[in-house]
Amino acid sequence: MNFIRNILLVLFLMLTLENWAQLNSSEKRMLKNANSYFEHEEFDKALPLFLKINEVTVDYSVKYRIGACYLNTIYYKLKAIAFFEEISKEESIEIPTIVHYDLGILFHYTYRFDEAIDQLSKFIQLSSQNENLDKANIANAKKTIGYCKNAIEITTVPFKAEIDVLRHPINTMESEYCPMITADEQTMVYMRAVGLGKLENPVTSIMISHKESGNIWGNPIPLTLENSVKYAKLSVSLAGLSPDGQTIFINIGIGLNQDIYSGAIKQSKIVEIKKLNKNINTNFYEGRVSISSDGTELYFVSDRPGGFGGTDIYKSIRNRRGDWGAPINLGEVINTQYNENSPFKHPDNVTIFFSSEGHKTIGGNDIFKSKIENGFWNEPENLGFPNSTKDDLYFALNANGQIGYFSTSKNNIYNKHNIFKVNLKDPIPLTLVKGVIKLGNPPKPGKVEIKVYDKETGLKVKYIYNPSPETGKYLMIFPPAKNYDLVISSGEFLPQLINVYIPYQTYFYELYQEILLEPINLQNNTIGEKITVNNTFYDLYKTYEADSILLDDLPKQPKYYDHLLELVENIIQTSDTMRINYASTDNLKQHEKNNVESLLNLIEQAIETSDPVTLSILDANTRQKDKIKETHFYVDGDKSKSLQMQIIGTDTIYTAPPIKSMSATSLLPASTLIKTEKPLVESNFKLSAPSKRNYIHKYVVYYDINKDKIPKSATKDLEDITQIIINNQAIGIEVSGFTDSQGEKRYNLSLSRKRAQKVLKYFIDNNIEQNKIIAKGFGEAEDHKSGNSDKQRRVEINVFELKQE
């Protein structure tokens, strides 16, 4: 709102100076000075003098001038209200028309909407009689009356949401604004301006904070740009953050010519800074950015020509080459003749939040919401509750649609922003998959690519997820009741196909996934690989079901129940008060410690009092880890032969045999939740057809003439083979004994059997099931007959995997 108007020219002749006589000479001098300052627009010097005079006399012209001085300050405009209000109530005097205007604007600011409408209407009425028509102010007065009417309508609707200001260390005495969060609400980036109202050029920085245990934001640190010297003369501010936190967007430029750059966050640095292409960046202003959770759509703000006025919101779609295509204006339903700003596309992929000075605002920028239906945006709806008569900007919502963040200068006379959190209590049914993938032995993060296919439609989700090579972390968001295939590719391993079923749900839940890919080595050869998928559900609503299951038993054991309630309440209280008394890292550690302490005590008490109900409830409320482990042995020991053809939609891909991830189990009724182990291989290895045997490794033991004892040199290798068989249900061995061509055939047959049997005995002694070993003596070896008889005296051990139907 702009108060810098030519208020000085208003004359005060109608105001009587009847109290002039009451002033002593020094006071008269003071008043004279004050008026002189006032007329020279030195309001900061005039104000203290007027205030002193106001203490000793009642003079409406002085009161008016105090109000006018306040109105010309930056941060104390609202203090004018009391003075203007007083003179406006005095019927004996005639006040300048403009006071009605000023008062109306100030009333609107302070939510006194009815009074604002009165004053502004009076202003319009009086000034239209005036020949010097004050067009700009009349237009603004009409607009503000509109805001007030909107506000009366919007603010009278009760809302269920809770709004809290974030505490230290996020908000400080300085200005914090533009919060952006990852979809899992674990990381927040925002802007901090230091010295607002004190320094001529406040220092701004981009801050980052991570959630620490106990759901508390940790100490924020500033993010600095790699090669920051390059941008030293330019302004740098935060523009956006991808839902998975892997990409940060920043605005870099001079004045209103800002451009959008992307980068990655590496500890406290923004690295790999790249300017977005020319479809996005023009010579005009390009500002805030929001990227859809699947990475295919980019929403951004620009004031380029061809829009509807002010800044508008545009959308660009990632093209086949992975770059941003020509942008489309979101259209007149979203964009108005005023400014639209800070778009935020929710991970549900149908809702957009943005701020606007147009639409049905209650003043300044308000936050609006619109959904896409049948390809069209519906009429934006004022979010109501967080919006104030001042600028409300930068709304961001977590993936479950419950927790939002925004900043506002509301309740802050210094025009400094603070970051607020709003709990909407209205979750959106989505599944958030937070995962980590590690490779090798021991497993470490590495370069991996995850492609996602929608199994029902057969369509490839366009986004390719690249887990961070530093941490191996990735984040995916899926709508419910869908079957997905994840294809995981990394250089050294077979591409893996993991099927994930996201069950039908009417609420939000999180899935923590851990994928480990490890090679299986035998005697310096990699003969296969092991993939482990750990799924842990953090199902926020399952607890209701669990409670109702337990409720049936409760009346029988009221004593236990009371006891439990008390204990659980204690836990809750500990954690809740800790949450409220935000604080230093020490306290956070204390908080975590208290949580462990509560759990230890809960169990100890339950054992001490032999209380099974507590343990059952604890059990029902525990997040479970769901583990799938598969081992793929290379066919004939050859990695390249081990791929299977998979047809997904129109794509044909080659991967290791698919893995079913049992994601749905946690949502099944309790009775079916008994963990089942993979069915043991019942098949008889001995009777299996050779075509069912996938030979993965061959080892040969050589013997001295006429010996059947296993040579010592072979022991280490046999141990390794034993370990592989022990660790893998589907592995069997063929043990074939041979002799050289010397001596009698009958004797040789018997010797070859003895050799095979000694090896057989070795394995049985080492806990290998006899069923898995096919031992046979073949007598004289058919090969090397004319050559090296040392190679004929041998036992061949062929390790095979029994293929399953």
Place this chain on the structure above:
Amino acid sequence: MLVVAASMSKGMCQYSEYEVKAAYIFNFAKFLEWPTSKLNNDTIILAIYKDDPFGVVIEKTMVGRKANNKVWKIVRTNKLKDLDNCQIAFFSDIQKYELVKILDHLNSKPILTIGDEIIDFCELGGTINFTPQFSEYQFEINNEIAKAHRIVISHKLLLLAKIVTNSEDEF
């Protein structure tokens, strides 16, 4: 019950599976006695054999706290002989044949063996086994095996467990 439902649904104090299991192990130590010779110093050594499902959770639970005045030491190992020095040996993901070999090796040594939802763990000679979620009991105990290891388990703990006995149809 509303208290629990409302607050749990906020996700404020829902524990993860292995936080709970770590807390159980901590408390097991409080409710059983090793033969004095085994505990001649002030430390309980918990050995996690091969597969480690806990991660940092186990340290967060154990380190810095005392059970019956003994401090905890966590050892992760792939070697059978490392188990000889511990008071508690924990097994999560293990093949039956390897398990049988290990339990046989530990036979009658004063070591508490704990299985993580391992089918037939107690039948095969393990002492305490966690059961899957929503089971009637949260853990099962083979007290005969405990006695063979010269470990005395408190009746309070036994009251909360499914009691498993050595297979009777053995002959």
